[in-house]
Amino acid sequence: MAACSVIFRLLFLLVILSASAVRVLSAGLGINYGQIANNLPSPSRVSVMLQSLNVSRLKLYDADPNVLLAFSNSNVEFVIGLGNEYLQDMTDPIKAQNWVQQHLQPHITQTKITCITVGNEVFMSNDTQLWSNLLPAMKMVYNTLVNLGLDKQVIVTSAHSFNIIGNSYPPSSGTFRQDLAEYIQAILNFHSQINSPFLINAYPFFAYKDNPDHISLEYVLFQPNPGMIDPNTNLHYDNMLFAQVDAVYSAIKAMGHTDIEVMISETGWPSKGDPDEIGSTPENAALYHSNLLNRIQAKQGTPAKPSVPMNIYVFALFNENLKPGPTSERNYGLFYPDGTPVYSSGLQGYLPGIVYYSSASTINACSIFSLVILVMSYSIIA
Numbered sequence: 001m002a003a004c005s006v007i008f009r010l011l012f013l014l015v016i017l018s019a020s021a022v023r024v025l026s027a028g029l030g031i032n033y034g035q036i037a038n039n040l041p042s043p044s045r046v047s048v049m050l051q052s053l054n055v056s057r058l059k060l061y062d063a064d065p066n067v068l069l070a071f072s073n074s075n076v077e078f079v080i081g082l083g084n085e086y087l088q089d090m091t092d093p094i095k096a097q098n099w100v101q102q103h104l105q106p107h108i109t110q111t112k113i114t115c116i117t118v119g120n121e122v123f124m125s126n127d128t129q130l131w132s133n134l135l136p137a138m139k140m141v142y143n144t145l146v147n148l149g150l151d152k153q154v155i156v157t158s159a160h161s162f163n164i165i166g167n168s169y170p171p172s173s174g175t176f177r178q179d180l181a182e183y184i185q186a187i188l189n190f191h192s193q194i195n196s197p198f199l200i201n202a203y204p205f206f207a208y209k210d211n212p213d214h215i216s217l218e219y220v221l222f223q224p225n226p227g228m229i230d231p232n233t234n235l236h237y238d239n240m241l242f243a244q245v246d247a248v249y250s251a252i253k254a255m256g257h258t259d260i261e262v263m264i265s266e267t268g269w270p271s272k273g274d275p276d277e278i279g280s281t282p283e284n285a286a287l288y289h290s291n292l293l294n295r296i297q298a299k300q301g302t303p304a305k306p307s308v309p310m311n312i313y314v315f316a317l318f319n320e321n322l323k324p325g326p327t328s329e330r331n332y333g334l335f336y337p338d339g340t341p342v343y344s345s346g347l348q349g350y351l352p353g354i355v356y357y358s359s360a361s362t363i364n365a366c367s368i369f370s371l372v373i374l375v376m377s378y379s380i381i382a
Helices: 002-025 043-052 065-070 084-090 093-103 128-147 178-194 204-210 240-254 282-297 360-381
Strands: 029-032 057-059 077-082 112-120 155-161 165-167 198-201 262-267 312-314
Touching: 043 065, 077 084, 084 093, 084 112, 084 128, 093 128, 112 128, 128 155, 128 178, 155 178, 165 240, 198 240, 204 240, 240 262, 282 312
Parallel strands: 029 057, 029 312, 057 077, 077 112, 112 155, 155 198, 198 262, 262 312
Antiparallel strands: none
């Protein structure tokens, strides 16, 4: 019974942590659920974990049917992804309809799918044909949704790297890169027409890593710092992420639009990196995410859009051990694959299957207590 007592106390702690997480996550946090790994828990286990965290929004990079099925009849809203490799096919109305009917329609009655991202960081490639296919693919997917009567349920957009911005300082002078201007202008016109958000992947970490001698670590981590004043607007910025978002708003305005919402489809900080990836530590990652969560909880807008709460998807749920590139790419996760936090960020969830018992008698002694406390935790979360 000593083991049972310990488990009882652990589960009671889970209830307290879950209640705390509800307060933190109720204000519009989303999480990117990447799966470039060979050691991740099953989607059904992840579903339990995320519901214990009270996460209400998830973003996928595909339309994995196993994930969508695992979250059926839950309150989690999904952004599903249509990869760059599909863009050319999506310019064909028959192929676009087939994709929607195969990947969206079978799940939408039971899983809350609210958005499709057509392509991801397309302009990071040097493939100008891919650039040219992006908008036609977005339009074709949207027209397919209209034809199937799903356009009021599911919005269409695309996620872009922050490097599409040619100038970001000061934020009020933000502009898009000139070589992308014709493509971005047409995409913005489409966003305005269908009332969908413009998605940006923004990582202050990259700016700090590339220029640590001139960029304050406190400024990129939302820590107390003098900040900067935009000389054109006299607006004060105390963190880089909000300055980046306002630079995107300014770039959009320079192209004639003030009616398009900017949403952060990715942001995060790695807990580990190569020797030249300065700042990639668990301490900095913890500060970035916990301070960001505080801003989200406070429903804080940017200096240029103070009344518009930030709409943010954090990257990423788990460390992904098969991602190519520098070490940091495999260390953006909030959690290890076994469900334990990589660092303390104010998030604590329950991943079933990570508690192992030494004997069948222990299971029998503790099962009722475990079930009672688990039910209590779900009642708090609901």
